[in-house]
Amino acid sequence: MTMEPAKAGAAGDGEFWHEGRNALLRRLGTSADGLSGEEAAERLRRCGPNVAVTSLRRGLLFKIARRLVEPLIAILLIAALISGATGDWQSLVIIVVIVLASIALDVFQQTEAENAVDALRRTVAVEVTALRGGKPVEIPVREVVAGDVVALHGGDLIPADGLILESHDAMADEAVLTGEPFPVEKLAAPSDPGGGSADAALFGGTSLVAGTVRMLVVATGADTRLGAISRSMQASEPPTAFERGVHGLGMLILRLTGFLVLFVLLTQLVRQGLSIESFLFAVALAVGLTPELLPVVMTVTLARGALRMAQRKVVVKRLSAIHDLGAMDVLCTDKTGTLTEARIAHVGSFGCDGSDSAHVTALARLNSRFCSGLRNNLDGALLAAAAEDDGAWRPLADLPFDFQRRRSSVLVARGDEREMVVKGAPEALLALCDRFERADGGVEPLDDAGRGRILALFEAKGAEGLRLLGVARRTMPPGTGELRREDEAGLVFAGCAAFIDPPKASAGEAIRQLAQAGVRVKVISGDAAPVVRHLAESLALPARGLMTGDEIAALGDSALSSRVRHVDLFVRVAPEQKARIVLALRRAGHTVGFIGDGINDAPAIHAADVGLSVEGGTEVAREAAAIVLLAPDLGVLAQGIAEGRRTYANIMKYVRMGTSSNFGNMLSMALASMVLPFLPLNPLQILVNNMLYDLSEVGIPFDEADPGDLAKPQHWDMRAVLRFTLVMGPLSSVFDAVTFAVLLGVFGAGVEMFRTAWFVESILTQILVIFVIRTAAPCWRSRPHRLLVLTSLGALAAALILALTPLGHPFGFVAVPGPVLLSILAIAACYLVLAELLKPLAMRAARGRGAAGSHRPGAGRARAF
Numbered sequence: 001m002t003m004e005p006a007k008a009g010a011a012g013d014g015e016f017w018h019e020g021r022n023a024l025l026r027r028l029g030t031s032a033d034g035l036s037g038e039e040a041a042e043r044l045r046r047c048g049p050n051v052a053v054t055s056l057r058r059g060l061l062f063k064i065a066r067r068l069v070e071p072l073i074a075i076l077l078i079a080a081l082i083s084g085a086t087g088d089w090q091s092l093v094i095i096v097v098i099v100l101a102s103i104a105l106d107v108f109q110q111t112e113a114e115n116a117v118d119a120l121r122r123t124v125a126v127e128v129t130a131l132r133g134g135k136p137v138e139i140p141v142r143e144v145v146a147g148d149v150v151a152l153h154g155g156d157l158i159p160a161d162g163l164i165l166e167s168h169d170a171m172a173d174e175a176v177l178t179g180e181p182f183p184v185e186k187l188a189a190p191s192d193p194g195g196g197s198a199d200a201a202l203f204g205g206t207s208l209v210a211g212t213v214r215m216l217v218v219a220t221g222a223d224t225r226l227g228a229i230s231r232s233m234q235a236s237e238p239p240t241a242f243e244r245g246v247h248g249l250g251m252l253i254l255r256l257t258g259f260l261v262l263f264v265l266l267t268q269l270v271r272q273g274l275s276i277e278s279f280l281f282a283v284a285l286a287v288g289l290t291p292e293l294l295p296v297v298m299t300v301t302l303a304r305g306a307l308r309m310a311q312r313k314v315v316v317k318r319l320s321a322i323h324d325l326g327a328m329d330v331l332c333t334d335k336t337g338t339l340t341e342a343r344i345a346h347v348g349s350f351g352c353d354g355s356d357s358a359h360v361t362a363l364a365r366l367n368s369r370f371c372s373g374l375r376n377n378l379d380g381a382l383l384a385a386a387a388e389d390d391g392a393w394r395p396l397a398d399l400p401f402d403f404q405r406r407r408s409s410v411l412v413a414r415g416d417e418r419e420m421v422v423k424g425a426p427e428a429l430l431a432l433c434d435r436f437e438r439a440d441g442g443v444e445p446l447d448d449a450g451r452g453r454i455l456a457l458f459e460a461k462g463a464e465g466l467r468l469l470g471v472a473r474r475t476m477p478p479g480t481g482e483l484r485r486e487d488e489a490g491l492v493f494a495g496c497a498a499f500i501d502p503p504k505a506s507a508g509e510a511i512r513q514l515a516q517a518g519v520r521v522k523v524i525s526g527d528a529a530p531v532v533r534h535l536a537e538s539l540a541l542p543a544r545g546l547m548t549g550d551e552i553a554a555l556g557d558s559a560l561s562s563r564v565r566h567v568d569l570f571v572r573v574a575p576e577q578k579a580r581i582v583l584a585l586r587r588a589g590h591t592v593g594f595i596g597d598g599i600n601d602a603p604a605i606h607a608a609d610v611g612l613s614v615e616g617g618t619e620v621a622r623e624a625a626a627i628v629l630l631a632p633d634l635g636v637l638a639q640g641i642a643e644g645r646r647t648y649a650n651i652m653k654y655v656r657m658g659t660s661s662n663f664g665n666m667l668s669m670a671l672a673s674m675v676l677p678f679l680p681l682n683p684l685q686i687l688v689n690n691m692l693y694d695l696s697e698v699g700i701p702f703d704e705a706d707p708g709d710l711a712k713p714q715h716w717d718m719r720a721v722l723r724f725t726l727v728m729g730p731l732s733s734v735f736d737a738v739t740f741a742v743l744l745g746v747f748g749a750g751v752e753m754f755r756t757a758w759f760v761e762s763i764l765t766q767i768l769v770i771f772v773i774r775t776a777a778p779c780w781r782s783r784p785h786r787l788l789v790l791t792s793l794g795a796l797a798a799a800l801i802l803a804l805t806p807l808g809h810p811f812g813f814v815a816v817p818g819p820v821l822l823s824i825l826a827i828a829a830c831y832l833v834l835a836e837l838l839k840p841l842a843m844r845a846a847r848g849r850g851a852a853g854s855h856r857p858g859a860g861r862a863r864a865f
């Protein structure tokens with residue numbers, strides 16, 4: 001946002017790696033020990049925070065200014081000026097006060113909500129180790145400045161663009177920028193200019209998958225490559241289905257309001273000529289009918305939801321994800337770490353005949369010890385109990401692990417001997433073998449029968465729930481010093497290392513709760529079929545169908561979309577395939593969540609409607625996620641979903657209130673302007689009415705939801721909203737008409753008394769009906785939150801005091817005789833009773849169609865990443 005003056009070392013030149021490290025250090029005014037704390041603070045102040053996408057949050061003044069230039073408010077202020085000019089000082093003051101009060105209410109609510117959510121977001125902000133004055137300190141990524149030196153290791157997100165000063169076996173995944181699925185090797189930059197290549201550069205937003213580096217930060221925030229991309233992406237990020245729905249509704253009401261205002265103005269013109277009064281009336285009407293609180297209510301309701309979810313250790317980074325969570329009907333999950341404990345233990349190894357083999361363990365350990373790339377918890381488990389002695393083998397070269405090959409190879413030497421040891425996904429490894437090792441150490445060619453026997457062994461061990469890593473070797477010619485991918489062929493299969501990873505205690509219960517909440521769970525794993533199937537069984541996951549990564553690769557997008565709906569287990573899936581599955585499910589009309597913790601899960605987390613990660617996950621995964629679970633317990637997810645649905649239910653209460661009363665009022669006003677010899681309310685009274693009505697709804701975000709609203713995924717459904725409006729709107733108009741008739745026909749009310757009485761009727765019905773339509777159940781069965789009771793009854797009390805006491809005289813209210821008041825109360829009571837009786841019809845109609853209408857293909861947002 002504030003990236004204006006003197007950018008310290010902004011990389012306007014782009015290819016900074018050609019400069020050479022010494023020149024670059026000089027240009028950025030720093031050293032290999034990093035900046036001093038003061039200098040860094042100064043640069044942060046000068047160049048702004050390190051965020052690729054500048055925040056859309058604005059300051060208080062901006063918010064107020066924006067409200068002031070909103071057309072309606074602007075017209076209102078002009079109206080106030082006109083009143084002033086015509087000498088009507090009282091109206092001027094009152095209009096200004098009301099406008100200011102309503103702006104203050106909005107801005108206060110919104111700011112408070114946003115602050116609370118920001119504070120939450122900071123609790124899961126990613127940190128990085130920077131050298132400040134030569135000492136490593138943990139700082140939030142947003143405080144990184146050009147000239148900083150940061151230390152990174154495998155699994156870390158690269159915080160900004162920079163040059164590598166030191167590298168130990170670093171591999172970076174740059175797929176976000178380049179689309180290249182294989183990790184690329186990253187080397188330290190030479191000290192002289194000229195020799196530098198992009199291999200010595202790291203880019204913000206990509207990730208380090210293996211090794212460690214020290215990086216000199218060259219460009220931050222919007223100046224990074226990702227920043228440039230995000231800026232163009234930000235403008236085009238399409239809104240969620242929900243946001244589109246609410247916006248569409250707002251526009252509809254706005255248009256209707258426009259028509260109505262014109263209509264009223266025209267009838268006034270025809271009947272009695274245009275006066276300031278009727279102009280003000282039209283304006284006030286427009287203000288009254290616009291759901292101007294909707295955006296505020298949405299932010300506030302979502303923020304309240306976020307705060308409640310935080311109490312359950314679910315942190316929401318993107319507010320609209322709450323609604324997506326409530327709408328989610330499919331949850332895809334990675335296996336290790338989300339469904340299992342990720343406390344992996346090596347339980348032994350077996351040879352090709354299935355008998356225990358210490359030799360295979362020794363080979364697997366050799367590979368784990370000397371492999372430079374990504375070391376994960378399988379390697380950790382292998383090395384946990386390993387002796388230091390490697391039989392005098394020393395490492396020469398290696399081909400690190402990646403998620404495409406699913407294996408790693410090392411070349412080791414002992415004297416003149418050269419051995420390549422490969423470990424990885426067993427079936428794929430077996431396919432690269434043409435011989436196998438017998439238990440006695442002899443080597444035999446592998447025929448089809450032998451292959452079949454070994455594959456059956458994998459199947460049997462996998463079905464016991466053992467995770468397997470195949471181990472193979474190949475004797476290389478003496479003098480070999482390098483490994484190429486082509487060398488991974490013609491191998492001798494040695495056997496498998498076996499691991500256990502117990503299912504999470506909470507996972508079974510969580511899956512049951514999710515199923516109950518109408519969410520289908522699908523497992524998308526890089527692991528083998530038997531292991532995944534075994535896990536699904538032990539968690540009692542109701543799983544149909546199984547697909548492998550190879551089958552997925554063979555299908556086009558549309559074929560995949562029709563297949564994925566009926567499959568619950570996906571195995572041997574590569575990282576981009578995880579994302580493809582998620583996108584295919586979304587195309588099939590589902591609202592999809594993806595929860596994962598690994599580097600390989602990040603693309604799918606991005607691709608999902610709701611990306612979820614867990615506290616212990618890699619930085620990359622947490623950064624990609626919209627929601628982070630802080631508790632190592634999937635149970636919080638079901639609670640989070642309930643929270644999302646509750647939030648949605650509360651927004652719908654506001655929408656229902658707004659649409660039905662707005663629509664009813666419109667009809668009534670059209671009627672009134674045709675049949676009444678005077679305007680039914682004066683402009684000030686309309687504004688007061690509107691203001692108090694808004695106030696009465698302040699408690700909605702806090703309200704509870706009915707069990708029915710929590711039981712299944714909630715989608716925005718425009719038709720249901722319209723149906724509700726068409727039933728409840730006319731109902732309120734009928735009662736308005738009755739009120740007109742009674743006041744004029746029975747009591748022969750004069751202008752002022754009529755307005756006072758009608759004000760009372762309209763505010764009574766508008767406010768009290770919230771207790772009827774906040775629930776689909778009979779209203780006495782569902783208890784409202786006390787804050788809602790407080791705000792609505794408070795606003796009502798204020799309205800009655802104003803209308804029925806001398807306090808209201810400046811607004812044009814007069815005393816109302818007892819019998820008139822009693823009839824008004826009776827009419828209001830009849831309305832509420834009828835609303836309660838008609839409600840099942842309005843809501844049932846809404847629900848019936850809703851379920852079918854909501855599964856539109858392509859619903860939701862196709863978010864690019």
Ligand SMILES: Nc1ncnc2c1ncn2[C@@H]1O[C@H](COP(=O)(O)OP(=O)(O)OP(=O)(O)O)[C@@H](O)[C@H]1O
Pocket residue numbers: 334335336337374375376378379401406407408423424425426468469524525526527528573598600
């Ligand atoms: N350190 C390693 N060395 C060799 N091969 C490995 C190693 N780690 C994993 N593999 C192979 O790669 C496969 C995929 O890796 P991984 O299990 O991490 O993927 P994943 O999709 O995250 O799986 P999960 O669903 O279990 O989390 C593993 O099943 C295994 O066969």
Ligand SMILES: [Mg+2]
Pocket residue numbers: 334335336337597598
């Ligand atoms: Mg994983």
